[in-house]
Amino acid sequence: QKEVEQNSGPLSVPEGAIASLNCTYSDRGSQSFFWYRQYSGKSPELIMSIYSNGDKEDGRFTAQLNKASQYVSLLIRDSQPSDSATYLCAVNPRNTDKLIFGTGTRLQVFP
């Protein structure tokens, strides 16, 4: 079992729709969770961080964390073509400072 799993996609959504990206993790003691966006050939850019169960909203983005089920998700409302990128889920396992990344979900938003 991979430590952090994501569906590789591509996930295709029309402009204006809600994109839903999911991630599961194996270390039940993980405390910190991050979503990064990476455009092709570029570096990861932080979108959201979440530490507690529930929802956290920032503009068009909402991160959801469920520690009991060991999943974290990212919702993108009113998706725009500029949101087309690979979205990386990253988890901080217990007792470490490193991040474990999933392989990413490629999102395509078509006009």
Add this chain to the structure above:
Amino acid sequence: NAGVMQNPRHLVRRRGQEARLRCSPMKGHSHVYWYRQLPEEGLKFMVYLQKENIIDESGMPKERFSAEFPKEGPSILRIQQVVRGDSAAYFCASSPQHGGYTDTQYFGPGTRLTVL
């Protein structure tokens, strides 16, 4: 408001040569992390450093790779006797002083290493 800086952005080496990658963290950040991204793969942790200390090198290959973060100057990731399999994007990230949960890591633009 400079972010994480890495240089060079692109580096070409022939097999057997040495590669040196540099990373300057964001102002006020004292923690540096190196990650490697192989083509079509995810980011893999390599090493975590604070000034003059290697905190976690569990992701570093046992041979040919080394890292340092001296008291003065940038962090250096050094790859000796490079092989074609070392071709990848190497990203540096930095975070501020640790405060309970893992602080957010901010990534530099990366160094793309090509080994001929």
